[in-house]
Every structure is written in C-alpha cells, then in structure tokens.
Amino acid sequence: RLGDFYEMFFDDALTASRELEITLTGKNCGMEERAPMCGVPFHAVDSYLNKLVEKGYRVAICEQVEDPKQTKGIVKREVIRIVTPGTNISQQSLEDEKNNYLMCIFCSDDSFGLSVVDVTTGDFRTTSMDELHKVVDEIFKFAPAEIICNDAFMISGADIEFIKDKLGVSVSNIDHYYFDEEQGEAAIKSQFHVGNLNGLGLSDHPMGKIATGALLLYLHETQKNALNHLMSVSPYETSEYMIIDSSSRRNLELCETLRDKKKKGSLLGVLDKTKTAMGARLLRSMIEQPLIDRAKIEERYDALTTLTKQAIAREEIREYLNPVYDLERLMTKVSYQTINPRDMIALKVSLQWLPPIRTILEECGDSLLSGLREDLDTLDDVAGLLEDAILEEPPIAVKEGGMIKDGFSEQIDQLKRAKTDGKQWLMQLEERERRATGIKTLKVKFNKVLGYYFEVTNSFKDQVPDYYIRKQTLTNAERFTTDELKQLEDIIMGAEEKLVSLEYDLFCEVRDKIGAEVIRIQKTAKSIAGIDVFCSLSVVATRRNYVKPSINDKGVIQIKNGRHPVVEQMMRDDMFVANDTFLDNGKNRLSVITGPNM
Numbered sequence: 001r002l003g004d005f006y007e008m009f010f011d012d013a014l015t016a017s018r019e020l021e022i023t024l025t026g027k028n029c030g031m032e033e034r035a036p037m038c039g040v041p042f043h044a045v046d047s048y049l050n051k052l053v054e055k056g057y058r059v060a061i062c063e064q065v066e067d068p069k070q071t072k073g074i075v076k077r078e079v080i081r082i083v084t085p086g087t088n089i090s091q092q093s094l095e096d097e098k099n100n101y102l103m104c105i106f107c108s109d110d111s112f113g114l115s116v117v118d119v120t121t122g123d124f125r126t127t128s129m130d131e132l133h134k135v136v137d138e139i140f141k142f143a144p145a146e147i148i149c150n151d152a153f154m155i156s157g158a159d160i161e162f163i164k165d166k167l168g169v170s171v172s173n174i175d176h177y178y179f180d181e182e183q184g185e186a187a188i189k190s191q192f193h194v195g196n197l198n199g200l201g202l203s204d205h206p207m208g209k210i211a212t213g214a215l216l217l218y219l220h221e222t223q224k225n226a227l228n229h230l231m232s233v234s235p236y237e238t239s240e241y242m243i244i245d246s247s248s249r250r251n252l253e254l255c256e257t258l259r260d261k262k263k264k265g266s267l268l269g270v271l272d273k274t275k276t277a278m279g280a281r282l283l284r285s286m287i288e289q290p291l292i293d294r295a296k297i298e299e300r301y302d303a304l305t306t307l308t309k310q311a312i313a314r315e316e317i318r319e320y321l322n323p324v325y326d327l328e329r330l331m332t333k334v335s336y337q338t339i340n341p342r343d344m345i346a347l348k349v350s351l352q353w354l355p356p357i358r359t360i361l362e363e364c365g366d367s368l369l370s371g372l373r374e375d376l377d378t379l380d381d382v383a384g385l386l387e388d389a390i391l392e393e394p395p396i397a398v399k400e401g402g403m404i405k406d407g408f409s410e411q412i413d414q415l416k417r418a419k420t421d422g423k424q425w426l427m428q429l430e431e432r433e434r435r436a437t438g439i440k441t442l443k444v445k446f447n448k449v450l451g452y453y454f455e456v457t458n459s460f461k462d463q464v465p466d467y468y469i470r471k472q473t474l475t476n477a478e479r480f481t482t483d484e485l486k487q488l489e490d491i492i493m494g495a496e497e498k499l500v501s502l503e504y505d506l507f508c509e510v511r512d513k514i515g516a517e518v519i520r521i522q523k524t525a526k527s528i529a530g531i532d533v534f535c536s537l538s539v540v541a542t543r544r545n546y547v548k549p550s551i552n553d554k555g556v557i558q559i560k561n562g563r564h565p566v567v568e569q570m571m572r573d574d575m576f577v578a579n580d581t582f583l584d585n586g587k588n589r590l591s592v593i594t595g596p597n598m
Contacts, residue, residue, distance in 0.1 A: 001064050001077065005039040013038045019055055020048055049083060050093040056170045058222075059083045082222035085170040086146030089120050089332060096326065097263075097272075097280035099123060101144035104215035105135060106179055106207055107153035113207030115215045116142050117230065119223070121281070121328035122522055124233045126208035132157055133245070134238060139163060140246040141288050146170040148218055150179050174218060184213015191216050191230060201235040208235060229335040229518050242290040253566070254287050270565045273539045275321035278328055278525050279532025286533065294551055299368050300534075301548050306366040307538035313363050318535050320357045324350045327525035334515045341394035341403040341507065347514070348386035354378045354524065357531065369534070375527040377520045389510045398507055401500035409506055415499040422492035426452065429484065439463050444485070452489045453479045544568075555585035 001007075008016045009027070013036040017024040026034030040048045052059050063080045086102025094100055099118040106113040112135050115126040129135060136158060139147070147169055154160060154173050163169050177183070185197065188209070194200060202209040212233055219227060250258060257265040263272070268287055274280045291297050307314045325346040333339035354376060361373035394403035404412055430444045439460040446452050450471055456464055457477045468480040481489075514521075540546070544565070561578035568576045581591055 001042060001062060002039070004042055006042055006045055006061075007037055007039040009035050009037050011036075015057075016052070019057070020051055022048075046090045046092050050088065050090055053083055053085050053088045053093065056085065079224070081224055084146055084222060086144060086148075087119055087219070087222055088145075089329075089336060089338070091329075094120060094329070096277035097284065099142075099281055099285075101142045101146075102215070102219075103139070103142060103144040103147045104211045104218065105147060105149040105153045106211040106214060107150060107156050108207070110156075111207050112153075113205065113209065113211035114138055115208060115211035115233075116144060117215060117219070119219065119227070119230070120332050121278075122229045122231065122332065123328075124230055125236055126202070126205060126212045126233055127236050127238060128205040128207040129238060137243065137246055137249075138238070139167070139169070140249050141244070143167065144169055146172075148172055148174045148178075148215070150174070150176060150214075174214070178214040178217050179210055181210055181213070184210055184217065187213050187216040187220070188233075191227070192232060200233060202233070205235050223336075225336060227335060228515060229331050229522070231519050231522065240292070242292050244290075249288075255284055265566060265570065267566060270544075270569055271537060271540055273536040274532045275318055275536075276324050276528060276532045277326040278529035279321070279536060282526075282529040283533045283536065294553060297551060303366050303368040303534045304538050304541060305548060306364050306369060307534055308542055310364060311538075311542065313360050314535050314538055317357055317360050317531065318539070320353045320360075321528070321532055321535070324353055324528060327521055327528065331515075331518055331521050331525070334511055335518070337508075337511065339511060340396050340398055341390055342396055344386055344390045344510070345392065345394065348383055348390070351379050351383035351386070354528075355380075357528075361531070369531070372527045372530045375523050376531075377524045379517070379520060379524060382514055382517055382521070385510060385513060389506070399500065399504055401496075401503045404503045404506055409502070412499065412502055412506065415495050415502065418495040419492065419499060422488065422495060425488055426492070429488065430454075433482075437463055437465055445479075450479065451493065452485055453481050454485065455479050557581060557583040 009029070013024060016022065017036075017038040020038075020040070022038050022040065024036055024038050027037040029035040049059055059082070060079050061081045061083065062077050064075050065078050065080070066076045068075050084102075086100065088094075088100065100120055101116050101118050103114065103116045110130065110132075112129050112132070113126070114129065114135060115124075116138075117124045127138070129138075147163070149171070151173050160171055164171050188197060188200070188202070189195065192200060197203055197209065202212065216230075219230075244252070244254075253266045255266050255268040256263055263269045268284055271287070272280060272283055274283055291300075327347070327350060330339065330343055330347050330350075333343055355378045358373055358376050358378055361369060361376070364370070364373075389405060389408050391403055391405050395401075406413055406416070426444050430442065433454065434440060434442050437460075439456055441457050441460060443455050444452060445455050453471050454468065455477050456479075461478055464478070464480065467482060469482065470478060471481050472479040559579075559581040562581050563576065563578050582588055583591055
C-alpha cells in the first residue's frame with residue numbers, strides 16, 4: 001500500500017500487469033534502470049485480488065500499519081494477510097450457497113490424514129483413511145478451492161494434474177515442518193483452548209491430527225489472525241456416510257450437471273427451496289454426504305412429517321427466515337475485523353427474527369426440531385447492543401464517522417453538538433462578513449486541501465478588506481481566510497477529527513463484544529441452517545407430492561410408481577411415465593430401465 005494505491009514492483013509487476021491487463025509503468029528505485037511497477041486503487045482492490053486468486057496465485061497484502069498523519073519519515077508497513085484460493089474471504093468471490101474449503105492432506109506409509117476447513121464459516125473437519133482412492137473420493141465430495149499437502153502425497157499416485165485441471169483445485173506441497181507432530185499438537189491446543197486432545201476426539205485419528213495441526217499452522221502464517229471463529233474441529237469417519245466414488249458422484253449429478261456445471265438440472269436444483277445461505281450450504285452438504293444410519297434417517301423423516309402436517313407453522317417460519325443474513329460469514333468478518341457498520345445492521349436485523357422462529361417451533365413436538373429449537377439462542381443481549389449503538393443507515397466505511405447512535409456515548413454527543421454549533425457559527429460569520437464588506441456573493445466554503453475559506457468572485461475583488469489573507473487564486477474567484485475563520489476552523493476540525501476517532505474506537509469495542517459471543521452465534525447459525533433445510537424439504541415434498549419411504553435392512557429396494565425427481569421436473573406433466581423398481585441381494589441384482597423417460 002502506497003497512499004491510495006497498492007503497488008507491485010519487479011517480477012510481481014510484470015505478472016500482475018499481464019494477468020490483470022493493467023498498465024505497466026516504472027519507478028526510480030536508485031538503480032541504473034527504473035523498476036517495473038503497476039498498481040490498483042485501494043478502494044477497488046477486491047476485484048483485482050479475486051482475479052489473481054482465481055488464477056491460482058497467492059497474494060501478500062502489505063499494509064500501512066501506522067497513521068501517516070502521526071508518522072515522521074517512512075510509514076511502517078507489514079504483511080497483514082496472504083490471500084490464497086482457500087482463504088479468500090472477499091464477498092465478491094464467494095458463492096452464498098457453497099462452502100469455500102481449504103484441504104490439508106498428510107500422507108505417510110500409505111496412510112492418510114485429511115483436514116478441511118472453510119474459514120468463511122468456521123466449518124472444520126478431519127478424518128483418517130488407509131487407501132488413496134478414499135482420499136480422492138473426499139476431494140470430490142468437498143470440492144476444495146485449495147489443497148495443501150506434504151511431499152509424500154505428491155508422489156503417492158494421486159492424479160495431481162487431473163485434480164488441478166479438471167476440478168480447478170489449487171494444489172501445492174508445503175514445507176515438512178508444518179507436519180511436525182509436536183508443533184501441530186501445540187497449535188491445536190492453543191486454537192481450541194484445551195489441555196489435551198482427548199476431548200476433541202482426535203486421539204482416534206492420529207493421521208488426521210497431524211493434518212489438522214499443519215492446517216492450523218498454515219492458516220496462522222497466512223492469515224496473521226487469531227481466527228477466533230474457528231472454535232472446534234469435528235472428527236468424522238467416512239463410514240458414517242454412504243460411500244459415493246468420484247465417478248458416481250459426477251454421473252449422478254447430485255449438485256451440478258455434468259455438462260454445464262449448473263445447479264439447475266441437478267438433484268440439489270430440485271430440492272433447494274432454502275431461504276438462507278446457511279441452509280443452502282447445509283442442504284448441499286447433506287446431499288453430498290447421505291446418511292447410512294437407519295435411526296438418524298428416520299429421525300429426519302419424522303421432522304419432515306411434522307413440518308408437512310403443520311404447513312401453516314412451517315410457512316410462518318419460512319417467512320421469518322427470509323430476512324436472516326449469513327450469520328456464519330458475518331462472524332468471520334468480526335473475527336477478521338473487516339465487518340463494517342452496514343454488516344452490523346444486517347446482523348441486528350437477522351437477530352430480530354430469532355425469537356418468533358423459536359416461539360413457533362414450540363408447536364412442533366418432534367425431537368429433532370425440538371433439539372434445533374434448544375440450540376437457537378435468541379441473542380437478545382447482542383441485538384440490544386447493536387440497537388443501542390449503531391445508526392439505522394450508517395456509512396460503509398468505518399473510519400469516516402457517522403455510525404454511532406445519539407445517546408450511546410455522552411462524549412460523542414458532546415462532540416456532535418460542537419460540530420453542529422460550529423456550522424451555525426460559520427453561517428453567522430458569513431452573514432456578518434457580507435454585511436461588513438458589502439460583498440453579497442461572499443461564501444464560506446470547505447475542501448480537504450485548504451480547509452475553510454471565504455470565496456469572493458472577481459467582480460467584488462476590489463471590496464476585499466485588508467485583514468483578509470489570500471489563500472488561493474482561481475480563474476474567476478479568490479479564496480481568503482481571516483483570524484476569526486482560522487479559530488473557528490480549529491474548533492470545528494478538532495471536533496470532527498476527535499468525533500471520527502472516538503466513533504471508530506467505540507465501533508471496535510462493539511465489534512469485540514460481539515466477537516466474544518462467537519460460540520453462541522455459530523451454534524444459533526447451525527440451528528437456523530437445520531430449520532431452514534427441513535422446512536425447504538417439507539415444502540418440496542408437499543408441492544411434488546412425494547411420499548415417506550419405509551426403510552428396511554433386508555437388502556431390498558422396492559419402489560412402486562417411482563418418479564425420477566430431476567427428469568420429472570424437466571418434462572411436461574403429461575409426458576412423465578412412472579416406473580416400478582425391484583432389487584435385492586439375490587437374483588434381482590440388475591434392473592434395465594427403458595421407456596419414454598430414458
């Protein structure tokens with residue numbers, strides 16, 4: 001960062017000018033030849049940053065860490081964050097309905113540890129496995145934006161080029177010290193505030209533990225951040241879910257079509273009627289990881305049955321879900337200290353709808369829904385703090401003031417009065433000077449370079465008194481100041497500067513108080529996601545006239561008048577022909593389906 005621009009030099013400049021199609025210039029850096037240089041405006045950096053990250057580059061952000069106004073000489077700068085495909089938190093680059101995963105893979109003696117995190121939502125999972133094809137299946141399941149791994153995985157036999165080119169994943173091996181077991185354990189304990197790893201369930205996943213430690217070390221090194229929104233890691237067994245190999249996953253078109261990579265035309269496209277981004281991501285995850293535990297499946301069916309029978313309550317809940325913003329990603333902004341005042345208002349608006357949702361859920365006696373209701377904290381204290389502190393329509397920028405409500409701080413209220421009174425004093429001075437000089441067009445104006453000044457057009461130039469001090473000459477006017485105007489300027493500007501500084505400090509206090517409640521807010525976000533998913537599935541079941549299947553563990557699939565959910569949607573109602581299916585573990589192992597739907 002150099003003033004209002006982010007600048008790149010030497011090879012970085014050559015690369016960026018080519019990839020971003022921006023002008024390459026040069027700068028005299030005390031060498032024989034000018035150094036290649038290019039830059040982008042600081043206020044538009046996100047769009048350029050996203051382009052570079054999408055192309056697989058890692059970008060180090062080097063920021064001014066001192067106030068230039070209070071610094072003599074060169075302003076101190078530090079690398080504040082390294083942005084990679086798996087750690088990009090820019091809203092422009094993220095899909096609301098999709099997680100942005102960073103995956104870490106550790107390979108040793110044909111055993112594998114895998115850890116995956118979405119830093120934008122706090123979702124963090126880990127597992128271990130003993131076969132390479134299972135690792136590849138997990139890569140297809142999570143579809144990470146970036147994979148980091150040790151050298152052994154690069155030569156394990158995995159088709160790295162396929163993963164890079166066909167899946168569009170950035171893959172890189174990182175130094176072996178990241179995978180140091182002792183160092184990794186220390187990072188895990190520090191991040192999750194535990195004395196040992198037994199409570200986290202990582203003792204059953206020694207390889208996953210190493211991958212988790214490496215992932216945390218990588219995150220801390222690149223994000224330069226405490227990552228307080230990463231509050232837990234969830235170990236899982238691949239056997240908990242239906243194993244869908246990578247080829248089947250593609251051909252089943254669960255979440256996107258094979259040809260166009262679009263949601264429309266996939267199973268997710270049929271089932272997704274969610275109202276929130278959190279619900280949309282959870283539904284995608286549920287489709288990609290089908291359960292195989294009969295009790296858990298039937299628990300989900302019971303919840304859907306309850307909501308289908310109580311359609312009025314369901315529709316009321318969906319109405320209240322509509323204005324709820326993405327709580328998970330808002331909390332990531334709090335953790336990264338990038339949340340702005342309008343995001344705060346979005347958070348407040350979202351929290352206001354939690355109490356009525358919780359109240360309606362009291363009508364639903366289902367055990368799964370009751371559990372979601374218990375996890376839903378209405379967060380009245382957080383909502384109250386935001387209501388008291390932040391204006392309803394604040395600016396986006398946090399360092400320009402105008403965002404703290406009257407009555408929240410006596411000191412701010414006093415400075416606001418001084419600022420308001422100062423404007424009144426300026427109007428009175430302008431009127432007095434007009435009468436004293438006879439210059440009818442005399443005006444008090446302001447700009448950031450000159451501050452406050454009197455502007456006199458050339459036609460009245462001869463009437464300017466001797467005590468006026470010239471500040472600037474224009475083509476058709478002159479600009480002046482006086483001792484009295486200087487005094488007023490000092491009072492007003494001093495009040496404005498103090499006000500902006502104090503408002504920023506108070507905003508940071510509010511942000512940090514909200515950050516301290518991250519566990520409660522994330523738990524509520526997961527509850528809202530679950531409620532949203534079950535309401536969505538219930539709506540689809542009702543509209544499409546789906547029925548609740550009975551589940552058996554006899555190895556029999558028997559479907560009467562079966563309707564392919566996607567094919568049915570893509571055909572006119574009168575064109576679709578239902579089919580029966582009977583498969584078992586005996587002679588009926590194969591079913592050839594033909595007919596008009598083929």
